[in-house]
Amino acid sequence: MCICINCHYVDRCITYHAVETQHQQPHLTDIPDFDPIEPSINVNIRSQADAIEMEWDVVGCNSFQAEMGKWARLRPGEAIPT
Numbered sequence: 532m533c534i535c536i537n538c539h540y541v542d543r544c545i546t547y548h549a550v551e552t553q554h555q556q557p558h559l560t561d562i563p564d565f566d567p568i569e570p571s572i573n574v575n576i577r578s579q580a581d582a583i584e585m586e587w588d589v590v591g592c593n594s595f596q597a598e599m600g601k602w603a604r605l606r607p608g609e610a611i612p613t
Contacts, residue, residue: 532613533588536602538595546570546589553587556612559605567594 535547543565550572551558571591577584603611 533590534592534595535589536611537597537599538592539598539601540565540567540594540596541601542605546572546592550587550589553585554612559602565594567592569593 533547533550535541535544535550538544538547541547542559543563545563545566548558548560548563569592570589573588573590575586575588577586603609
């Protein structure tokens with residue numbers, strides 16, 4: 532699971548914006564202005580029949596500042612990304 536969903540900076544983060552793009556999800560912001568320090572991203576690649584799926588998850592970041600439930604508060608009623 533991406534640590535970003537519980538990060539204070541999720542709605543301003545350039546890296547999370549890129550993850551949203553990779554997952555073809557709506558952006559929390561159109562113009563992110565926070566450039567995190569040393570984010571680590573795991574990319575899991577799965578192939579099923581003729582399709583290749585890629586799952587991107589930020590698993591570490593030196594800028595991470597815990598704010599539990601931040602993403603859920605920004606997108607009330609939506610399923611939390613896993």
